[in-house]
Amino acid sequence: MKPFKIRNIEINPPLILSPMAGVTDYTFRRLIKNRGGVGLVVSEFISVEGLTRHNPKSKRQMRFDESERPFAVQIFGGQPERMAMGAEMAEEVGADILDVNCGCPAPKVVKHGGGSGLLRDLPRLEIILKEIKKSISIPLTLKMRIGFSDSTINAIETAKMAEQCGVEHIQVHGRTKEQGYKGLANWEVIKAVKEAVSVPVSGNGDITSLEYGFKKWQESGVDGVLIGRGAMQNPWIFRQFQDVIEGREPYQPDIEEKKAVLLEFFGYLQEEMPEIVALGKMKQLAGQFTKGLVGGAQFRQTLYHSHSAQEILDNIGIYFNTLATGNRYGDGLIEAETPAIESCDAFSVEDLNTCEVASGI
């Protein structure tokens, strides 16, 4: 578990914040970066239809802070020329790495040949990768699922082809498109991809604990790992991995710090967006973040029913102060299951809708 390089860019530690539409925007990435331990952050996936038609939202999604470097922009689409133009725009805004989405299972994306739709049209993917290579000088990377369906797992073939096209890092989410988010990620296939190509390979799927993460990392022999949903439940997860890699006890935040992180996040949201949107995003993160906290289910309900920033702040204060003083909150129980947050279906469809109107598709 050593740092690895994507061309001359060192990924150190070899831990990547997995791109999540509607989640890994500027505010969330900032929150995670501040906790430490993350070696690479990636934008949400960005529609090249939106980008190349100058949709302001798509352009805004490429915004990043210098402190985030190395920073990758992920794009999606099915049209080679548009993908190449979108890639060029990402390089122009200063991204360090250009990543192509080859995994999103959302019907709206797949229907137009993008995301995991590319896994059943490798000739098209090949053209896209070659066109992008011609138009950018920053490294090109790929994030893919292992295949479209159980009967068409083609991760090795895809990875080899991508390597031939000049892709310099392959990230594999060990599920098929048809699997969606069901079952567990197949790390055997991730391992097979690692063994089949010589560019660095990172593995992804279901890492929410150090124990599981190190086990899958070691068994598969990958160069790095990506963590998505686990970072929403535990923003310190990267730092904890880094601690163990460097021989320290994993950092354990106390209740005060957990409260401070939610407030920090809310502060970023309020700087960036209208209050109504900030409230929605806060509820989304809080839903995941309360996993493992006493009375988390009831706390979440109070947040869901908060209609203003002040109400949210008051409720956060009451909840964490109750926990800090050892008093019982709600039913006093820790939930076995937290609400699932799944897929790029959860992304803001607004962007795509706008693109569809603009392109007439």
Ligand SMILES: Cc1cc2nc3c(=O)[nH]c(=O)nc-3n(C[C@H](O)[C@H](O)[C@H](O)COP(=O)(O)O)c2cc1C
């Ligand atoms: C809400 C949500 C949005 C996602 N959006 C993207 C995306 O924009 N691009 C992408 O490559 N993967 C996306 N994914 C997939 C994740 O990056 C990751 O591959 C998947 O969640 C498995 O990793 P995990 O178990 O660590 O979450 C998304 C996942 C979720 C839950």
